[in-house]
Amino acid sequence: MTTADIIAAGVFRILERPITADELIPHVLTDAYGAVATFSGTVRNHARGKHVTGLAYEAYPEMAEAEMRKIAAEVYAQWPDCRVAMLHRIGKLDIGEVSVAIAVATPHRKESFEACEFAINRLKETVPIWKKEAYDDGEVWVEGVAPSAEGASAGSA
Amino acid sequence: MTTADIIAAGVFRILERPITADELIPHVLTDAYGAVATFSGTVRNHARGKHVTGLAYEAYPEMAEAEMRKIAAEVYAQWPDCRVAMLHRIGKLDIGEVSVAIAVATPHRKESFEACEFAINRLKETVPIWKKEAYDDGEVWVEGVAPSAEGASAGSA
Amino acid sequence: MAETFSVTVRLFAVFREALGASALTREVAPGTTVGGLLAQLIAEHPGLDGAEKAVSFSVNRVYASAETVLQAGDEVAFIPPVSGGQLSHGERQMSSRR
Amino acid sequence: MAETFSVTVRLFAVFREALGASALTREVAPGTTVGGLLAQLIAEHPGLDGAEKAVSFSVNRVYASAETVLQAGDEVAFIPPVSGGQLSHGERQMSSRR
Numbered sequence: 001m002t003t004a005d006i007i008a009a010g011v012f013r014i015l016e017r018p019i020t021a022d023e024l025i026p027h028v029l030t031d032a033y034g035a036v037a038t039f040s041g042t043v044r045n046h047a048r049g050k051h052v053t054g055l056a057y058e059a060y061p062e063m064a065e066a067e068m069r070k071i072a073a074e075v076y077a078q079w080p081d082c083r084v085a086m087l088h089r090i091g092k093l094d095i096g097e098v099s100v101a102i103a104v105a106t107p108h109r110k111e112s113f114e115a116c117e118f119a120i121n122r123l124k125e126t127v128p129i130w131k132k133e134a135y136d137d138g139e140v141w142v143e144g145v146a147p148s149a150e151g152a153s154a155g156s157a
Numbered sequence: 158m159t160t161a162d163i164i165a166a167g168v169f170r171i172l173e174r175p176i177t178a179d180e181l182i183p184h185v186l187t188d189a190y191g192a193v194a195t196f197s198g199t200v201r202n203h204a205r206g207k208h209v210t211g212l213a214y215e216a217y218p219e220m221a222e223a224e225m226r227k228i229a230a231e232v233y234a235q236w237p238d239c240r241v242a243m244l245h246r247i248g249k250l251d252i253g254e255v256s257v258a259i260a261v262a263t264p265h266r267k268e269s270f271e272a273c274e275f276a277i278n279r280l281k282e283t284v285p286i287w288k289k290e291a292y293d294d295g296e297v298w299v300e301g302v303a304p305s306a307e308g309a310s311a312g313s314a
Numbered sequence: 315m316a317e318t319f320s321v322t323v324r325l326f327a328v329f330r331e332a333l334g335a336s337a338l339t340r341e342v343a344p345g346t347t348v349g350g351l352l353a354q355l356i357a358e359h360p361g362l363d364g365a366e367k368a369v370s371f372s373v374n375r376v377y378a379s380a381e382t383v384l385q386a387g388d389e390v391a392f393i394p395p396v397s398g399g400q401l402s403h404g405e406r407q408m409s410s411r412r
Numbered sequence: 413m414a415e416t417f418s419v420t421v422r423l424f425a426v427f428r429e430a431l432g433a434s435a436l437t438r439e440v441a442p443g444t445t446v447g448g449l450l451a452q453l454i455a456e457h458p459g460l461d462g463a464e465k466a467v468s469f470s471v472n473r474v475y476a477s478a479e480t481v482l483q484a485g486d487e488v489a490f491i492p493p494v495s496g497g498q499l500s501h502g503e504r505q506m507s508s509r510r
Contacts, residue, residue: 021195022179031202031252037273038178038195039266045188060326060391063375095188109196109277116194117270128372128393130327141327143395147370147377217424217489220473285470285491287425298425300493304468304475 003076011085012068014061014129019087024103028083033105037112039120041100043093047133047142054134057090057099059127064088067127071119075104079115082106086119088129099131160233168242169225171218171286176244181260185240190262194269196277198257200250204290204299211291214247214256216284221245224284228276232261236272239263243276245286256288316344319386323351327394332361342384348373349380352392368395414442417484421449425492430459440482446471447478450490466493 001009011027021038029036043055068086075084087101100123104116131142158166168184178195186193200212225243232241244258257280261273288299318341330336333355342351348371356362370393371378377393384390416439428434431453440449446469454460468491469476475491482488 020179021193022177025197029199029253034199034201036178036195036197036199037270038193038197039269040182040193040195041266042186042191042193042262044191044264058326058330060324060372060375060393063372063391066375096186105199107201109198109274112196113194113270113274117266120266124396126377126396128326128391128396130394130396132327141394143368147393147396215424215428217422217470217473217491220470220489223473282494283475285424285489285494287492287494289425298492300466304491304494 003073006076006083007069007072010069010072010083011087012065012072013087014059014064015087015089016091017089019089019098019101021098021101021103024085024087024101025105027085028103028105030083030105033083033107035107035109035112036103036105037109037116038101038103039116040098041120043095043097043099045095050133050135050137052095052133053136054092054094054139055099056092056132056134057088057129058132059088059090059129061090064127064129068123071122071126074122075115075119078118079104079106079111082111082115084115084119086123088123088127090129160230163233163240164226164229167226167229167240168244169222169229170244171216171221172244172246173248174246176246176255176258178255178258178260181242181244181258182262184242185260185262187240187262190240190264192264192266192269193260193262194266194273195258195260196273197255198277200252200254200256202252207290207292207294209252209290210293211249211251211296212256213249213289213291214245214286215289216245216247216286218247221284221286225280228279228283231279232272232276235275236261236263236268239268239272241272241276243280245280245284247286318343321351321384321386321388321390323355324389324391326391328365329355329362329392329394332359332365346384347380348378348382348384348390351384351390352380365392365394369393370395416441419449419482419484419486419488421453422487422489424489426463427453427460427490427492430457430463444482445478446476446480446482446488449482449488450478463490463492467491468493 021040045052072084084104089099102119104112106112126147178197202209229241241261246256259276261269263269283304320339320341323338323340325333325336372391373382374389418437418439421436421438423431423434470489471480472487
């Protein structure tokens with residue numbers, strides 16, 4: 001299989017239901033791999049010094065999944081012998097629930113951690129997903145990183 | 158709770174049944190944590206250039222669990238605001254099955270990866286667990302790292 | 315004046331809330347840029363004041379610069395800063411494209 | 413000659429297989445070290461030839477040096493190299509105690 005085939009067959013999804021990292025393991029683990037690193041992002045009860053009472057995620061689903069596949073291509077360029085899969089949940093989440101899950105399988109463990117951390121860092125930078133946090137005294141769209149246009153200048157107006 | 162209390166209440170187990178990383182998440186995640194990194198070690202179909210047909214793990218269970226708790230103490234010394242849990246399976250395992258699972262929860266993601274990778278590296282160095290690999294042409298106890306006596310000289314005869 | 319054509323605008327987060335819609339079909343004049351379209355919408359919707367500060371753009375689901383000239387049938391979106399999240403304790407996430 | 417006393421020996425992996433037991437109670441003379449006890453067992457069991465090369469020791473479930481002098485009731489084990497595993501592709505694991 002080519003890298004494009006592997007990415008096309010991979011799991012990169014925006015879902016409106018509870019997600020877990022373990023559900024990704026069958027999609028990344030092969031008999032040749034001995035290591036699986038996962039990352040789960042969960043909803044904290046505090047953020048920006050405030051008590052969080054609720055949280056909702058919104059995505060641009062088609063573009064978010066396309067950006068996840070681009071991240072997978074970046075992962076495979078750096079770690080050719082691995083498999084990565086990613087899920088992001090949207091909608092309302094409770095404290096402690098998983099918002100994002102990534103799994104990376106590799107032959108040996110060092111690369112599984114490296115590739116998994118790279119993938120979540122890139123996902124937080126480029127995948128169009130937004131978070132609205134509710135506090136005791138109101139709610140706000142959390143301002144994060146402004147993604148930049150591919151290659152050249154930043155897309156800021 | 159003191160660190161000793163946290164370790165005493167933690168999950169550090171040698172088990173003779175299938176294990177998963179996700180089963181550790183409820184034991185490490187609190188409402189204040191937003192990140193969980195896990196590592197699962199799985200049985201590969203190849204090792205040392207040979208086709209692996211089967212594998213069995215054996216442990217010194219009481220000492221293995223005690224060594225896991227020592228690793229937890231090392232983790233908490235370096236990353237005071239986290240929780241770690243570890244499982245290792247013993248007995249016969251099939252290709253693709255999970256032999257070791259570690260989960261680390263932290264407020265933010267960078268520390269979850271760092272602490273989880275530290276924990277699995279230390280587990281592989283110090284926890285008394287042995288692996289017998291079966292190949293098409295025989296079987297062998299896999300030679301790994303000789304643990305050294307605490308502090309001073311190596312325990313090699 | 316040349317004939318206008320239509321583009322689809324996908325609206326998310328603050329944009330969806332300010333315009334009360336998750337998508338709209340918009341007539342634009344030839345030569346209109348993505349940034350120009352945003353300026354039009356901001357002028358029409360006071361609730362978007364300041365929304366242009368940190369926004370990024372996509373055209374046909376790919377990040378694009380503000381200067382991108384729209385074509386008939388394009389799907390445009392204004393991308394507020396993505397949710398990001400803290401990389402580490404006390405540390406703001408550093409964006410580094412590779 | 414001083415009276416002997418008994419220690420428990422836990423046997424794992426190659427030791428368990430060579431001695432055909434997972435534990436045994438052994439009488440030792442005062443002053444016997446953990447390494448000395450291993451030498452006795454190797455002398456008695458030709459199947460253990462070479463087993464002393466990489467082995468570590470534990471006394472009462474804590475790693476101990478070969479020179480540790482046994483006390484009555486001690487639980488001793490000979491710890492073959494732990495299973496380790498490769499840290500990375502093509503790289504042998506580096507042991508670094510911190």
